[in-house]
Amino acid sequence: MKLKIEAIATLTPGIRKFTLAPVDGSPLPHAGAGSHVVLEIPGPSRIWKNAYSITSAADAPAYEIMVRRVEKSRGGSAWLHDHAKLGDVLEVYPPQNLFAPQRLAKRHLLLSAGIGITPFLSYVRLAGLAYEFHHCCKPEDEAAFRALLPSGPQMTLHTSRHTLNLEALLKSQPLGTHLSVCGPESFMDMVLATAAHAGWPAAKVHKESFGGATGGEPFVAHMKRSGVTVTVGREESLLDAMEAAGLAPPCLCRGGACGECKLTVLEGVPDHHDHYLSEIEHAANDAVMTCVSRAKTPELVLDF
Numbered sequence: 001m002k003l004k005i006e007a008i009a010t011l012t013p014g015i016r017k018f019t020l021a022p023v024d025g026s027p028l029p030h031a032g033a034g035s036h037v038v039l040e041i042p043g044p045s046r047i048w049k050n051a052y053s054i055t056s057a058a059d060a061p062a063y064e065i066m067v068r069r070v071e072k073s074r075g076g077s078a079w080l081h082d083h084a085k086l087g088d089v090l091e092v093y094p095p096q097n098l099f100a101p102q103r104l105a106k107r108h109l110l111l112s113a114g115i116g117i118t119p120f121l122s123y124v125r126l127a128g129l130a131y132e133f134h135h136c137c138k139p140e141d142e143a144a145f146r147a148l149l150p151s152g153p154q155m156t157l158h159t160s161r162h163t164l165n166l167e168a169l170l171k172s173q174p175l176g177t178h179l180s181v182c183g184p185e186s187f188m189d190m191v192l193a194t195a196a197h198a199g200w201p202a203a204k205v206h207k208e209s210f211g212g213a214t215g216g217e218p219f220v221a222h223m224k225r226s227g228v229t230v231t232v233g234r235e236e237s238l239l240d241a242m243e244a245a246g247l248a249p250p251c252l253c254r255g256g257a258c259g260e261c262k263l264t265v266l267e268g269v270p271d272h273h274d275h276y277l278s279e280i281e282h283a284a285n286d287a288v289m290t291c292v293s294r295a296k297t298p299e300l301v302l303d304f
């Protein structure tokens, strides 16, 4: 779809909101709570594909997304912050929903940090959804986030992760509650480990991450079946490098949560950054999630 940037709002120094409307005014595909879109973002030397949660209502005439300026940007967020202007037209893939509210849940415990708030902005708009929502943010961002959220006893903003008594919260939830979490890698790790420790069954824990790859040392990946070798640069993901080489590896969330981009590792040791594989699977080192994970060895050989 070709969508043009219809509005840009600066919510905090590091977060901008974009409104994307169809160029020809035609209706957009339905985007239920939890949906995301992937944008093609032009860079100086290549096109970046980044995924963003849709924060607007399901059948709104335009999609709204929020973009955090990534410190060590892989290119996409920096372009959206520094170069994007009203009227620019972007290629946008139709919405996918990997993080819809669980239908069987009697109640939802929603936990997010920073830009991880975005999928839940569509959740809290759903009529009749029973939820308790805790969001962690920097003190200087509190006012901006408060303006986005409903008020009421079900909503708590924390300006320090330390005021979120995670263990007590997770241990005190009524039966039938499902936990959904979204945020930076360290926040997700903390919540998921605490939930596992508190005895939450995996079937009641749901996660979304759009943090994307964090960058790191360059490495080389050989694709055994296609015979293609790529060098993964310091600020790109393995998935980015494969796409830049003309390959079409599978992917959906581009954030290490959905499992779609999993490839078998034939040689080398991956450096795992995903929230999809279990600890045991990470230790086996025979699979890698290309969207966020890297390599501990100078080279990987992958079954692709």
Ligand code: FES
Pocket (backbone or CB within 6 Å): 250, 251, 252, 253, 254, 255, 256, 257, 258, 259, 260, 261, 262, 274, 276, 289, 290, 291, 292
């Ligand atoms: S694309 Fe979803 S985990 Fe990589």
